[in-house]
Amino acid sequence: MDTHIITITFHDCATRYGLSEADVREFVELGLLHRAASLPDALEAEPDHLARLARLHHELGLSKDSLEVVLAMRQRLQQVQQELQLQRARVRQLERFLRGSAPMHDID
Numbered sequence: 001m002d003t004h005i006i007t008i009t010f011h012d013c014a015t016r017y018g019l020s021e022a023d024v025r026e027f028v029e030l031g032l033l034h035r036a037a038s039l040p041d042a043l044e045a046e047p048d049h050l051a052r053l054a055r056l057h058h059e060l061g062l063s064k065d066s067l068e069v070v071l072a073m074r075q076r077l078q079q080v081q082q083e084l085q086l087q088r089a090r091v092r093q094l095e096r097f098l099r100g101s102a103p104m105h106d107i108d
Contacts, residue, residue: 008042024043
């Protein structure tokens with residue numbers, strides 16, 4: 001899965017995603033967003049992440065502290081799903097090997 005990262009100023013981010021600049025700065029302080037290394041008062045982030053953060057904050061009314069928990073849970077869920085895919089691939093490979101129809105290969 002390709003990750004598309006954009007660089008956007010705090011002001012543009014606030015305008016485009018319906019957040020205040022104070023919210024954006026607080027999200028940076030909480031570690032939910034990351035400053036751009038090349039520009040002052042700018043972020044480097046995935047547009048989907050910014051939209052998700054704004055939606056959770058505004059539409060669902062989650063507090064900033066709750067956002068951190070929800071986003072951490074989402075990241076952990078994605079990791080578990082990737083691990084599940086890997087384990088399923090290993091099981092399929094082992095089943096084919098035990099039936100004598102395929103050699104074993106390292107899946108990592």
